[in-house]
Amino acid sequence: MKITCTTAQDVLGLFNVTPEANRALTEWEQDPSKAPAVVPFVLAHPTEFLYQLTPADVERVCKTTDHALGQVQRRVAESVVEIVDWHPDFAFTHVLHYVLEDLRELPTWQHFFTFIQEDPQAALMLWGPADAEIQRLVSLGVPLSAAKAAMRWRVGNAYYSFLREIYVVTQLRAADLDVRLHPLADALFRVDFWCGRTVCSLLVKNNKFREDDQGRKRQPQEFLAGATPPFQFHKIQLGRASQFGVVHLPSTAQISAAATKLRLLQAP
Template identity: 50%
Template sequence: MEQMQSLPAYQDFRRFADGSPLGREMLGIPAREKVSATVAEGCPLPLARDAMRWRVGNAYYSFLREIYTVVELRSQGVDLRVHPLADALFRVDAWVGSKALSLRVGNENFRKGRDEGRKVPTEKLLADVYPPLEFATLELSPATKFGRVHLPAAHHLESAAERLRT
């Protein structure tokens, strides 16, 4: 996105991952290596490729969802800040002042409104931060259509904007 100075279509993203030195280093080569390692462990090649394609597609859709949410909330007067490290290390998708926003899709296997599951909640990761943070979560219901980005509804964004402004 930084190189294009615009939001990439999925095809642009794939071309970057396969066709540029930086894209190959960041995603193309590691993805191929993981597929090869999975096949070496006994997984059929088509299944390993499909699984990687699924994970990469989910990551791309998550990126689009985060960008959309930040743009929409900023358009509603919320001066959100973002940084990839805040997301990667602390699961904070954006913040304003001392309020941290986490955007997620509900999933029984990962958490869905609970403090249990595979992922440690942001609130636990940052529990000892001083001064303390307030946490706002924007949780979407699971997606129902394959091949389409799953975005928060207008009323969810309005509610989140109100929580972040107060």
């Protein structure tokens, strides 16, 4: 029977079982930028409504969403180097999961964009810090249009990554696999989602990093190697997006292959 709720305590019970994982947790809990607001918020967050979504729900959002990157050009967005790797104290995954669970629906980009301005918690997590960073850069001489474009590129790509992840999870759960996820596992241990003791990573090839390389992002093996019993690790890798303005999702064949692999890994 597939689980219907995942808590932070579930995540820690499963993954906080190695010295490196415990070190990461301790550093996060003691980080001055995280301790006052981020830590208690994330530790209290449940993944629940997400498990009610179906692949059709995600596909409908992908068809009706405005394009999250708008008319922003990559060269303009990446010219503002301070925003290329920018993130607020709350990780993007924290914000996106909060919006999903609070709204009780998977939002389109336009709904998400409105919500993070109007909802006090979401504004605290993302809108306020993003606006403050834009204003800081403008004060240093960065053109306002370029700073806004770079921030939209940064947040818009995070939104698209979230849609892809939710799509894969709903597809695998529809295939009767007990796939689970939680923003604490993602942000802290780099676990995109998991099935039993198989940790899954969802990657998209890009121009900066080699194939099968997550670039600057630490990999879950760094936190979980040496666990007893051991974890297994599986990557689902997509090719580069071929169309601008269309949500880049795994093919039916990729989903089927991932489901087959996960079933094999769960076999006793």
